[in-house]
Amino acid sequence: MFPTDRKYTADHEWVQGDNPARIGITTFAAQALDEAVYVDLPEVDSEVEAGEACGEIESVKSVSDLVAPLSGRVTAINDAVVDDPKLATDDPHGEGWLYEVEPSGETADLLDAEAYEHLTAEAK
Numbered sequence: 001m002f003p004t005d006r007k008y009t010a011d012h013e014w015v016q017g018d019n020p021a022r023i024g025i026t027t028f029a030a031q032a033l034d035e036a037v038y039v040d041l042p043e044v045d046s047e048v049e050a051g052e053a054c055g056e057i058e059s060v061k062s063v064s065d066l067v068a069p070l071s072g073r074v075t076a077i078n079d080a081v082v083d084d085p086k087l088a089t090d091d092p093h094g095e096g097w098l099y100e101v102e103p104s105g106e107t108a109d110l111l112d113a114e115a116y117e118h119l120t121a122e123a124k
Contacts, residue, residue, distance in 0.1 A: 001117060002026060003093055008116035009108050011067040014093065020075045020100040025057065025066075028120045030092040033059035036085035041066070041077045041099050048074060048101060050108045055098075057088060066098065071106035074099055 002008065006016035012029035016022045025033075038058035048054040048068035055066040077099045081087045088096040111119065 002028075002113040004113040006093075007069075007110035007112065008119075009067070009069045009110060010119060011069070011108075012120075013067065013069050015069050015110060016097075018103070020102050021070055021072075022097050022100050023069060024097040025088060025092050026116070026120075027092050028123075029064070030089040030096075032061075033057065033064065033089055034061050035059055036087075036089040039081050039085040039088055039098070041082060042068075042074045044074050044077060046074050047104075048072060050106045057085070059089065067108070068101070069108045069110065070101050070103045072101040072103040075102050076100040 006014045008014050012026045014024055014026055036057055036059050040055045042048055042054040050071045053065040054068045057064050078097050
């Protein structure tokens, strides 16, 4: 269910690649949110800190903070998701990616796909 080419957080976000690292929400988060209607992403060239809120995603059901899985400088945001937030929940592991970070070292606790799948199975 979760791609094995990335790492995951307990906050239901994924990290793919090293430098830059691409970040998005997981299918588990997308299903919980249902349909995103608004996405607030960090600005390009801003600094994010692992474990700290750096944006939010609003759906028809709730508003959730985006928690940075890595510390570093934001190098890109997905303008397509800002223009059409539904992409984040319709294709969270693909075209619905959120932003990219040039890591500066500090990382939240990251899980492989198997550990994340176990975590989400317990949450159901």
